[in-house]
Amino acid sequence: MKGKYIRLLRYFKPHLGMLFLCMVLVLIAIGAELINPYIVKMVIDDYIVGQKPDFHMGLMSLSYFGVVMLSGILSYAQTFLLNRMGQGIMHRIRMELFGHIQNLPMGFFDQNSSGRILTRVSNDIEALSEMFSGVLINLFKDVFLILGILYVMFSLSTRLALISLSVVPVLALVTWFYNQRARKNYKWVRSLIASINGFLAENFSGMKIVQIFNLQKAKFKEFTELNSEYNRAGRMEVILMALFKPGTELVNNLAVSILVWACIGSVFNGVLEIGVVFAFVTYVKKFFAPISDLADKYNVILSGSVSAERIFELLDVQEGKEDLDRGEPLPATRGAIEFRHVWFAYKDKDWVLRDVSFRVEPGQTVALVGATGSGKSTIINLISRYYEIQKGQILLDGVDIRTFRLRDLRRRIAVVMQEVFLFAGDIKSNIRLNEEDISLETVQEAASLVNADEFIRALPDGYDEEVKERGCTLSAGERQLLSFARALAFDPSILVLDEATATIDTETECIIQNSLKAASRGRTTLVIAHRLSTIREADQIIVIHKGRIRETGRHNELLEQGGIYKNLHDMQFCRSGGILSFQGVCGEGSALDSFS
Amino acid sequence: MILKLILGEFLHSSRKQYAIGILALIASCILQILLPKLLGGAMDMxxxxxxxxxxxxxxxxxxxxxxxxxSGLKFVWRTYIQGKARDLDCYLRSRLFAHLQTLPVRFYHNRKTGDLMAYAINDLGALKSAFSFGIVFLIDGILINLLAVGTMFRTIDPVLTLLAIVPVLLAGTAVVWIKPRIRSRFTRVQEAFANISDKVQENISGIRVVxxxxxxxxxxxxxKEASLERSAAQMNYVRLSAVLxxxxxxxxGAxxxxxxxxxxxxxxxGRITLGDYLAFNTYLGMLQTPVNHMGKIVETWQKAMASIRRLDEIFLTGNDIRDPEHAGGTPRIDQGIAVRDLSFSYPGSSREALSGISFELKAGQTLGITGDTGSGKSTLVSLLLRLYNVERGRILIDGIDINDIPAKELRELIGFVPQDNFLFSTTIKDNIRAFxxxxxxxxxxxxxxxxxxxGNIAEFPEQYETVIGERGIMLSGGQRQRISIARAIIRDPRLLVLDDSLSAVDTRTEEQILGSIREILRDRTGILIAHRISTLKNADRILVLDKGRLLEQGSHDELMAAGGKYYRLYMSQTQESEVYREEREEREEREEPV
Incomplete structure (x- = not known):
């Protein structure tokens, strides 16, 4: 619990100079704030009561205004500087956190929902920033103000100072009581808000089910229960505040009254000047104001510190963190891939791959065939080292891939996934991503190679066309073509294709088939295939079943072998005497025509 | 408009509490004005x-x-006025939720859950603020100003009083002038924040590509760019707001x-006493707080007005699926369902989701529907459940027009298993019995x-009391589907509809479930929608939809013989089931590495 504050303080280290400057400013501003009641005291005692002849009333008035001006300017400067420092720190934490997340392994993203990660980077940092700019900055000032007031009061009159402070224990008690209850209540309120929001979100997204099953009444009842409990908690919050705020005010007024009481006689006797009494009244009020404000700031501090805790917790996740630059450089590769007795499980010993061994020669096209869940996609994930294998070795050009720098390894491999992800931005930035040094020509070249150029040019703004809402305005096929172009623009040595299926109509499928052929020319290519027609020409076909390699060979060899592959092939192609070949269904020309 | 009615209703029903609260507030203001005079008097004494x-x-x-x-009075008005603001918040949330429950599925189709949440969180929050400190600061500020100035004028000195009024007006004008500018800068801060959220969200969703x-x-x-922009926006905001x-x-001060x-x-x-002079100083100080609050009061009420407009939009949205005035009788689905020349477009879309569909389903029979994504399968079911109005063409259930059957009664007849297998985050028991x-x-x-x-449920430690969802057990897709099937069949429906509900289970489980579904469907009518032909090939009749049109219909054998789209779909899909058949034959052994 304490650790997070110390850790938070560490971020102030580069700003120590600024912090020092701010402190000086604060001290001067507080000084100014403390001088004014004293000026009033002098006016009363020396001018009005004492009627000293050499008293310059005009000068006093001018200096009073001067002090107000000075304290205004200083508090502005101080707010500005502290905010700038705060923003600097928030920026650093945010970047540190985001950079950290970028290098967390794939497994982390499998286990944590994107909403949760997002909350850390956006809302939690915002809560921290709120705590900083809204509260800490004032807190800093308040502490020094209280110290300053104490100093002035004691130097004016020790007796009156002690009398004024006599109520402080009462105040401390009231504040303590309030904090105890408020903290508990705050947690109650927060958890109820979370429940209500969760309930609403669930019901909004499941309203169809609610209505189909006529659950409106049952759900409304559940909601009413939650809502009225939230009301109770909220009312408790109001009552606590209604006790605390007027309570501190009462203590404040009590202090003033006691002060007046204590002065009975001493003013008249000339022991005490009336101006001092009035100055004390002013100081006492200034003394209590920050404490009363504390109640308002309390919730902000609480939620800020909870956020800090969660942020640090995420920053502490080190398991499997990737280091892009560790290892040998891999400037070029021939593209020879070998799996040697690879065993892999995402969790414990639920083996997804069991003793998988195969070789892919440079430039070959290899097809992976098997049912959903057989382990095809896992093999693809492992080549890019998204996950670490438990047993065996994966070799690239005869060297274990773990020896290479991750950065180089992944740049040599391009994966085209079944589910295409498009970023906000234009078409060209979706092809070259953030790599500005991939020229526009390269982008266009890649696009025309996969037959995407045509549809892109048909868009109103061509390559500069904005991709809206993650590409919803584009068809599934067009999105797939963009992701092919993306892969080629990065000029990989190894191309991995997780073939897109069912949702795409036959014509687009044909274009994609042709694009695929173009893309794989001169590269080692791994294809996950669902339609056997696409893999007939593969140099090698690997049939995977339940995490094991069951058959390997060329199309004809496997057919002769008469195993799983033959079975699949027969099912798909040879029925009622006709052969269904997609290459036969559409010629290249006609497909392109119908596409545009 | 409706919201104003509700406000009227709420305010009316709690007018006593408000009267007490506001009286206490006024009284406390008066006492607050008396206090400096007493103190000044004491000083003189x-x-x-x-x-x-x-x-x-x-x-x-x-x-x-x-x-x-x-302090006592302050306690009273705080508990009454601010407490009532909490009540109002809860009251409105409850009314909002009740209203939202009556809105048709179409309404939810066009809106993101997040946007709807914003109504419940931000807009209700804005109203709550307006009715708690919005009211209090307003009354308090006006009263303190009037009373303090009045007291100063009457008991201290008119000239001095004028001197006190000038800064109030001056500072007030400055605040009212600057505040909107501060707010527009704050909007930029919020936009910068939203930009960061979008970027991070995108990055995490696309982490594989990254x-x-x-x-x-x-x-x-x-x-970093977005983050620096956020800092710049904040500084831009602070530069102005810190001036206030x-x-x-x-x-x-002047x-x-x-x-x-x-x-x-x-x-x-000797024109005034020293005590008066000191009281004057205190009054001048007292005027400063309301002036500081002025900008905030204006802002709070502006926000509240905007929220009222937004909430009104929701409250004014009605349900266009109205129950018929003359119910056409309650069907039992013992004759069957007939669809005649049915066409449908989603509201706001020009594309026909269904065009000219006609078919019949006799009671007791099972209908299969297949087709690509977007071919209209789910739309057909939505119409059958009266989630949308049937406007072109007709759906007849036992000869009664579907528009003449009250939605509630119709839905009670149907056991529906949705595509997304939506379950509530509560116990399995409550999910199956649907509360x-x-x-x-x-x-x-x-x-x-x-x-x-x-079998699966029995393995959980708390069995049927197991809570599903983030705070409980995460179920696999197949388990979710089967629970939602249980939810549909427990009601003993006359018609069972499975909307592509078996896609997430493997073929073996699918076959088990299909076996029991066949059993369940023996004495009732069924509709099976599936992408996978294996799911529906035993149906009495199968419809093949394509882009909203009915392409083919007939039994499995008839459609296979026709050699059309159904045949092609079947052919391309059989490879996977073949692999599974092979898998079943194989003895399962758990292998460990050597």
Whole structure:
């Protein structure tokens, strides 16, 4: 619990100079704030009561205004500087956190929902920033103000100072009581808000089910229960505040009254000047104001510190963190891939791959065939080292891939996934991503190679066309073509294709088939295939079943072998005497025509 | 409009509490104005030879009594006015939710859950603020100003009072002038924040691409831009907002500096007492707080008005699926369902989701529907459930037009298994019985058995009391599907509809479930929608939809013989089931590495 504050303080280290400057400013501003009641005291005692002849009333008035001006300017400067420092720190934490997340392994993203990660980077940092700019900055000032007031009061009159402070224990008690209850209540309120929001979100997204099953009444009842409990908690919050705020005010007024009481006689006797009494009244009020404000700031501090805790917790996740630059450089590769007795499980010993061994020669096209869940996609994930294998070795050009720098390894491999992800931005930035040094020509070249150029040019703004809402305005096929172009623009040595299926109509499928052929020319290519027609020409076909390699060979060899592959092939192609070949269904020309 | 009615209703029903709260608020303001006068009087007494000690003590006791009474009043108005604001918040949330429950599925189709949440969180929150400190600061600010100025004018000195009014007006104008500018800068801060959220969200959703193309550093650089923009926006905001409080202080400081000379002269010349002079100083200080709050009051009410407009939009949205005025009788689905020349477009879309569909389903028979994504399969079911109005063409159930059957009665006849297998985050038991206490534990278990999920549930430590969802157990897609099947069949529906509900289970489980579904469907009518032909090939009749049109219909054998789209779909899909068949034959052994 304490650790997070110390850790938070560490971020102030580069700003120590600024912090020092701010402190000086604060001290001067507080000084100014403390001088004014004293000026009033002098006016009363020396001018009005004492009627000293050499008293310059005009000068006093001018200096009073001067002090107000000075304290205004200083508090502005101080707010500005502290905010700038705060923003600097928030920026650093945010970047540190985001950079950290970028290098967390794939497994982390499998286990944590994107909403949760997002909350850390956006809302939690915002809560921290709120705590900083809204509260800490004032807190800093308040502490020094209280110290300053104490100093002035004691130097004016020790007796009156002690009398004024006599109520402080009462105040401390009231504040303590309030904090105890408020903290508990705050947690109650927060958890109820979370429940209500969760309930609403669930019901909004499941309203169809609610209505189909006529659950409106049952759900409304559940909601009413939650809502009225939230009301109770909220009312408790109001009552606590209604006790605390007027309570501190009462203590404040009590202090003033006691002060007046204590002065009975001493003013008249000339022991005490009336101006001092009035100055004390002013100081006492200034003394209590920050404490009363504390109640308002309390919730902000609480939620800020909870956020800090969660942020640090995420920053502490080190398991499997990737280091892009560790290892040998891999400037070029021939593209020879070998799996040697690879065993892999995402969790414990639920083996997804069991003793998988195969070789892919440079430039070959290899097809992976098997049912959903057989382990095809896992093999693809492992080549890019998204996950670490438990047993065996994966070799690239005869060297274990773990020896290479991750950065180089992944740049040599391009994966085209079944589910295409498009970023906000234009078409060209979706092809070259953030790599500005991939020229526009390269982008266009890649696009025309996969037959995407045509549809892109048909868009109103061509390559500069904005991709809206993650590409919803584009068809599934067009999105797939963009992701092919993306892969080629990065000029990989190894191309991995997780073939897109069912949702795409036959014509687009044909274009994609042709694009695929173009893309794989001169590269080692791994294809996950669902339609056997696409893999007939593969140099090698690997049939995977339940995490094991069951058959390997060329199309004809496997057919002769008469195993799983033959079975699949027969099912798909040879029925009622006709052969269904997609290459036969559409010629290249006609497909392109119908596409545009 | 409706919201105004509700506000009227709410305010009317709690007018007593509001009366008490506002009276207490006014009284506390008056006491607050009296206090400086008492203190000033005490100060004068301290200097006065002729005043007895008892008189001063009495004055002090009066001060204490006044302070006590004032704090009491403050407690009262806080609990009444702010407490009522909480009640209003809950009341409106409840009304909002009740209203949202009546809105048709179409309404939810067009809106993101997040946007709807914003109504419940931000807009209700804005109203709550307006009705708690929005009201209090407004009344308090006006009263304090009027009373303080009035007291100063009457009991202290008119000239000094004028000096006090000038800064109030000056600072007030400055605040009202600057505040909207601050707000527009704050909007930029919020936009910058939203931008960061969008970027991070995108990055996390596309993390595979980011990692695959080694874009981590470039992505970090991109976020850095957004993050710096956020800081810049904040500083831009602070630069102006930090000016506000010094400006107010400066106005009052100037006035104070002048009144100090003037007032001191008055005291010396005996025009006012020293106590008056001190009270004047206190009043001047008291005026400063409401002026500081002025901008916030205006902002709070503006926000509340905007929220009222937004909420009105929702409250004014009605349900266009109205129950018929003359119910056409309650069907039992013992004759069948007939669809005649049915066409449908989603509201706001020109594309026909269904065009000219006609078919018949006899009671007791099972209908299969297949087709690509977007071919209209789910639309057809939505119409059958009356989630949308049937406008072109007709759907007849037992010869009764579907538009003449009350939605509730119609839906009670149908057991529906949705595509997304939506379950509530509560116990498995409550999910299966759909919060209906009429079902006994035996009924629930029986339904679970028939849906082939009892075995799974029995393995959980808390069995049927196991909570599903983020705060409980995460179920696999197949388990979710089977629980939602149990939920559909426990109601013993006349018509069972499965909307592509078996896609997430493997073929073996699918076959088990299909077996029991066949059993369930023996004496009732069924509609099976599926992408996978294996799911529906045993149906009595199969429809093949394509882009909203009915392409082919017939039994499995008829469609296979026709050699059309159905045949092609079947052919391309059989490879996977073949692999599974092979898998079943194989003995399962758990292998470990050597």
């Amino acid at each position: 301290l200097r006065d030879q002729d005043v007895s000690v008892e008189r001063v003590v009495l004055q002090v006791i009066m001060m204490i009594a006044l302070a006590l009474f004032m 990692k695959g193309f080694v874009q981590e550093e470039k992505e970090t650089a991109r976020l 409080s010094p400006i107010v202080s400066l106005c009052f 006035s104070f500096a002048v009144s100090m000379i003037l007032g001191a002269g008055y005291v010396i010349r 209906d206490d009429a079902f006994s534990d035996e009924d629930i278990e029986e339904a679970a058995r028939r849906a082939e999920v009892h």
